[in-house]
Amino acid sequence: MRPHDIQVKIIACGICGSDMHCAKGDWGRAYTPLAVGHEIIGHVTHIGTEVDKSKFKIGDRVGIGPECECCGKCYRCKHELESNCVSQALTYAYVYPDGTKTQGGYADNIRVNDKFVFQIPDGLETIHAAPLLCGGITGLRPLLDYGVKKGTKVGVSGIGGIGHMTILFAKALGAEVTAISRGEKKREISKKLGADHYIAASDESQLKEGKDSLDLIVNTASSFSQTHLESVMPLLKPNGRMTFITAPELKEKVEITPFFFLFNNYSIGGSAAGSVKQIEYMLKLAAEKHIKPWVETIDISEKNVKEAWRRMEEGDVKFRFVLTGYDKYFGEKN
Ligand SMILES: NC(=O)c1ccc[n+]([C@@H]2O[C@H](COP(=O)([O-])OP(=O)(O)OC[C@H]3O[C@@H](n4cnc5c(N)ncnc54)[C@H](OP(=O)(O)O)[C@@H]3O)[C@@H](O)[C@H]2O)c1
Ligand SMILES: [Zn+2]
Ligand SMILES: [Zn+2]
Structure with a gap:
């Protein structure tokens, strides 16, 4: 844990078209083993020493999207354009200068900078909130x-x-x-x-x-x-x-x-994803206006991810797969 990190036990993750581009090597070959997935919902399990404790507590239901860190110093970061920061870290398929590789939401846990962890309003169901994050x-x-x-x-x-x-x-x-x-x-x-x-x-x-x-x-x-x-x-x-x-x-x-x-x-x-402020606004708007993405849930497993990707490639999903059943696959105590 770094001082600003939050660790989250994942309970759901949407399947974005980007997961397939990345896995297929459309953007160049990523490292393996690699967990893709950046439409993540989970519960907070650990909080770093410098995280604002009035904003996060253990057990909170939170979301994480495609960006998990930015420099905070450049023109873009200072003007609410974090998703355009040239030194941003992506939630998966990103290698930090010290060699640390990021891993996404087809996994049991994730640890990211608190700036990119979003509280999910009570009015939004987990399976509808997940696809919103990217x-x-x-x-x-x-x-x-x-x-x-x-x-x-x-x-x-x-x-x-x-x-x-x-x-x-x-x-x-x-x-x-x-x-x-x-x-x-x-x-x-x-x-x-x-x-x-x-x-x-x-x-x-x-x-x-x-x-x-x-x-x-x-x-x-x-x-x-x-x-x-x-x-x-x-x-x-x-x-x-x-x-x-x-x-x-x-x-x-x-x-x-x-x-x-x-x-x-x-x-x-x-246009690349959105700023921290825009993401917060979106979650509020979706809760207030009852905006619900059309989703099909599928339990996470090698077999099911393969099947979901195959169907996505054929355009056979209305309209977003959301991986669920994390406890069944990874065990409750992970
Ligand atoms: N800019 C960003 O920050 C950002 C973030 C996330 C994802 N993305 C990218 O956004 C794109 C869409 O993602 P998604 O999750 O919505 O994917 P998706 O669910 O697979 O939808 C893509 C849609 O593109 C159309 N399509 C499929 N193959 C095509 C082809 N060969 N030529 C032209 N159109 C085609 C289809 O629509 P119709 O059948 O209606 O034509 C299909 O429903 C991906 O490239 C993804 O990597 C960008
Ligand atoms: Zn995405
Ligand atoms: Zn920056």
Whole structure:
């Protein structure tokens, strides 16, 4: 234990698309053995000597997302942009300068800096809170940074784990939401999620009809391989913005024709998770507005993780797997 560490006994962890990218080596080969998982919920079991005892006590139900440490000194850290700190430590697949390797939430316990441990409001069930710690904040941040409010016309492209939470948050902020998926398969379910409109990006006539209708598109697809920016972006009005949170294979490149952006006054950019303040705000908002990610729980085990990853790869989950049953697998006393 370092002075600012908190140790947490894990009870649940969402399965994020990033877990699969990392395990597959999409971002380069990580070390092994490696426990991925950064949508973690658990109970506090140990508290470091310098942790603020008025904020945390043994037994508290807390959450941990994809970031577990930042430098605290750089411009970004001082301006509530911790998730953009270049010296941040990631919850898994990160090696500290002294060689210490981080391990994520497909494990019995985790120990991280108290700055990145979040109290879970009573109104939020564990299985609904878990996916918010990464997927939820990653979808919400582009909406907050843009200033989405009542009437903003928001497109959400890629209706998977993060995409479905982005729809829920955009609706909670009062936006008019268009779900954009590669094909027709998710039309009905997008309506059930609350989307006001639906566009299948494979259908040119739907793209044409939706032209100049959106202020912001949040692209939550896991790859750009089947997303053609130049056909989807005209859904934006001039001065519109596309923010992608996609973290694809390192070899993927985005091709941009400058004149296309110039003539349309379009902006394009990326977004990484969210700040400490934004995460605290999100948890409060989710509890107050009863925002519940659609989850499928699955007991943690080698067999079940393999099966969940296989089904995720096939898009066969509505919409987030959450690993549970930690005591059954690891034993209650771990
Ligand atoms: N920026 C960040 O801080 C951050 C944080 C967490 C995760 N991520 C990244 O966000 C992405 C999405 O994560 P997720 O957990 O939501 O994954 P997911 O549940 O697998 O959903 C991804 C969605 O992308 C679309 N898709 C799948 N294959 C595609 C392809 N080849 N080309 C284009 N679209 C494709 C599908 O939507 P449709 O069927 O509707 O088209 C699918 O539902 C991943 O790349 C993940 O690593 C980023
Ligand atoms: Zn994630
Ligand atoms: Zn920093």
